[in-house]
Amino acid sequence: MSVRETVLQALKDSKGQWVSGEALSEVLGVSRTTVWKQVRKLVSDGYEIESSSKKGYRLRVPADLLSPQEVLEGLSTQQFGQNHYFYYQELDSTNNRARELAAEGYPEGTVVAAEMQTAGRGRRGRDWYSPNQEGIYVSVILRPLLPLKEISRVSLLTAVAVAETLATDLNLHPLIKWPNDILINNRKIAGILSEVVTDMDSIEYIVVGIGLNINNFPPDFPHDFRTPATSVQAECQRPLPRVQILQNLLFNLENHYQKLLQGRFGDTLEKAKNLSMVIGREVKIDTLNGFLTGQAVDIDDHGFLLVRDQSGTIHTVMSGEISLLSSPSN
Template identity: 65%
Template sequence: MSMRDAVLQALKEKNGEWLSGEMLSESLRVSRTTIWNHIKALLAEGYEVESSPKKGYRLSSPPDILSPDEVCPGLACEVFGRKEYIYYQEIDSTNSQARTLASKGYPEGTLVVADMQTTGRGRRGRSWYSPRNQGIYMSLILRPVLPMKEISRISLLVAVAVAETLEEELDLPARIKWPNDILVNNKKIAGILSEVVSDMDGIEYIVVGIGLNINNQLQDFPSDLRTPATSVRVEDQRLVSRVKVLQGLLVRLERRYFDLLAGSFEGTLEKGKSLSLAIGQELKLDTINGVIIGQAVDIDDYGFLLLRDQSGIIHTIMSGEITILS
C-alpha cells in the first residue's frame, strides 16, 4: 500500500472524526510534513479534508469521486472494472482513450472513467456536455465472441442496463429512444456511443461509451442542445451519489452482457421493447439513404427497429436518427 493510500485509509477508518497529525505520523512512521503533502494531494484529487492545528485532519463528507478507491470496494462485478480500472480527473474523451487501450490489447472489462471530459463525443460526431464532478463519463472495452449479425444486440443491452439503473436505483421513468438515447419525461438524461473494430475473423473489440447526467443543474446545460436535457438532480430534486449509480450500472451491464454471451437475449429484448419510446409511434427516420416516415411496429431479435412506411412496406432499420411525430 502506498503512503497516499495509507493516509486515505486512516482518515476513512475514523468515519468523519478527527485524527491528529501526530498520531497519524507516528502510526505511519513518517514526518508530519510528509502527511501534510499527502493531504494536499488528496485535496487536489477532490477529497474534502478538513484540517485544524489542534485537532488534526478529517474527511468532512463521503467523497463522490469516481476513482477506484471509491468505486471498487463496493463493486459487485466479477469482470467489469475489476482487472483494469483506469481513472482520470480530466480527459479529452474516455472513448478515445479506451480505443487506444483496446488496440494495445487491454482485456475485456477494462473500464475508463473520468470526472470531466473536455471533448466528450456522442453519435454522429456530436459533443457530449461533460462538466466536472456532475455526471458519469465512462467507456468499457468488450471482446465478445459473437457472429457479426448479433453485434447490434450490444447496443440494446447497454441501453436497457442504463434505463434499468435509473428505474431501479433512482425510481425515474427512464425510456429508450432507439437506438442510443435514454430519456426521462421526454428529456435526454444519457447517451450511448458504441464503436466497433473488426477484422477478417470477426469482432476484435467494442468500446461502449456512456454519458449520464447525474447532479447537473438545469441552468448549466448549453442552450443549443438538439434534445432538451435533464439530470437526476433536475428530475428528483436531490443530489445523489455518482459512485453508487456507477456501481449499480456496471453490475447490470455485466449481467446483461454475460447473459447474451451465454445465448440468453430474450429477457433483454423484451425489457428493451417495454422501455421503448418508439414502438407504436409515428416517426421520421433520417438514414444515410434518405428520410422515411412511418410507424415503428417492433424491435426484432437483433435489436433493429421495424418501421412500416406509409405504403405499408416494413423496413428493417439498422441505424439512423429518429424524430417522434406522434
C-alpha cells in the same frame, strides 16, 4: 496500500473525527511532512479535507469521486472494472482513452472513468456536455465472440442497463429512444456511444461509452441541444451519490452482457421493447440511404428497428437519427 491510500483509509475510518498527523506518521513510519504532502494530493484530487495545526485532519464529507478508491470498494461485478479501472480527473473523451487501451491489448471489462471530459462525444460527432463531477462519463472495453450482425445488440443492452439503473435504483421512469438515448419526460438524461473495431469478419473489440447526467442543474445545460436535457438531481429534486449509481450501472451492464454471451438476449430484448418510446409511433429516420417515414412496429432479435411505411412494406433499420412524429398508439 500506498501511503496516500493508507492516509485516505484512515480518514474514512475516522468517520468525520479528527486524526492527528503525528499518529498517522507513527503508524506509517513516515515524517509528518510526508503525511501533509499526501493530504495535499488528496485535496487536489477532490477530497474535502479540513486541517488544524492542533487537531490534525478530517474528511469533511463523504467523497463522491469516481476514483478506484471510492468505486471498487463496493463494486459487485465479477469482471467489469475489477482488474483494470482507469480513472482521470480530466480527459478529452473516455471513449478515446478506452480505444487506446483496447488497441494496446487491455482485456474485456477494462473501465475508463473521468470526472470531466473536454471533448466528450455523442453520436454523429456531436459533443456531450461533461462538466466536472456532475455526471458519469465512463467507457467499457468488450471483446465478445459474436457475429458482426449482432453488434447492435450491445448498444441495446447498454441502453437497457442504463434505464434499469435509473428505474430500479432511483425509482425514475426512463424510456429508450432507439437506438441509444435514454429520456425521462421527453428530456435526455443519458446517451450511449458504441464504437466497434473489426478484424475481417469478426469483432476485435467494442468500446461502449455512457454519459449520464447526475447532479447537473438544468439551467446550466447549453441551449443548443437537439433534445432538452435533464438530470437525476432535477428528477429526484435532490443530489444523488454518483459512486453508487456507477457501481449499480456497471453491475447491470455486466449482467445483461453476460446474458447476451449465454444466449439469453431474449430477456434483455423484451425489456428493451417494454422500455421503448418509439414502438407504435410514427417516426422519421435519417439513415445512410436517406429519410424513411413510417410506423415503428418492433425491434427484431438483432436489435434493429422495424418500420412499416405507408405502402405497408416493413423496413429493417440498423442505425439512424430518429424523430418522433406522433404520440404512442393505444
